[in-house]
Amino acid sequence: MNARPAQAPTSRVRLRDFSRSLPMGLLRAREAVMRHFRSALRRYDLTEQQWRVLRALSSVDEIEAADLARSTFLLAPSLSRILRDLEARVLIRRRVPQEDQRKSLIAIAPEGIALMEIVAPHSEAIYADITRRFGADKLAVLQDLLRELEREMNSFGPNGEEGQ
Numbered sequence: 001m002n003a004r005p006a007q008a009p010t011s012r013v014r015l016r017d018f019s020r021s022l023p024m025g026l027l028r029a030r031e032a033v034m035r036h037f038r039s040a041l042r043r044y045d046l047t048e049q050q051w052r053v054l055r056a057l058s059s060v061d062e063i064e065a066a067d068l069a070r071s072t073f074l075l076a077p078s079l080s081r082i083l084r085d086l087e088a089r090v091l092i093r094r095r096v097p098q099e100d101q102r103k104s105l106i107a108i109a110p111e112g113i114a115l116m117e118i119v120a121p122h123s124e125a126i127y128a129d130i131t132r133r134f135g136a137d138k139l140a141v142l143q144d145l146l147r148e149l150e151r152e153m154n155s156f157g158p159n160g161e162e163g164q
Contacts, residue, residue: 033130040122044115049074049082054116057092057108065104091115 018024034048041051052072057063063071069079083106086092091112095105108116131139 036126036130037123040119040126043122044119046115046119047082049078050086051119053079053082053086054091054108054112057106058113058116060107062095062105062107065106068106086112 015021037051038048041048046054049072052074053068056068056072065079065083066076068074069076072079074082083092083094087094089111091109093107093109095107097103097105134142
C-alpha cells in the first residue's frame, strides 16, 4: 500500500480566495446581524421574511403584490406563501381592485400594526446594541457604502454592460 503525504488542497479554478468573495462577505455579515433579530421575531412567531413584509406594508397604504415582491426582494412563490400565512393570522388584508381583477392589492391590517408596535421596541433595542458595538459613525458609513455599491451595480446590465 502506497501512502502519499497529505497535501494542502489547491484550487483548480483561478478565483479569489473564497473568504474574500464579496457575495460571501455580504452573506456572512447579514447572517451575523440577522442572528440577533431572529430570536426576537421567534418570540412573536414571525420569520424574518414575514417581518420584512410587515415592515414594507407599514410604510404604504396598499401595494400590488408584484411591487411588494420587488421591494422586499422575495420571489413571487415565497411571497405568496408568506401572504397566505399572514392573512390567516389576520395581520394583512388582500383585495382585488374592480378596475383590474388580475391584480392583488395588499395592506397591513390593524392587527398587523398592533403586532408591529409590540415587536418594534425589541427591534430598535437590537439596532441600538449594534450601533453601540459597531459605532454610529461606522454604521452610517457602512450604510452609505452599501447604497453606493447598490447604485453602481444597478447601473450595469446583467452582463456588466453600462446602462442596460
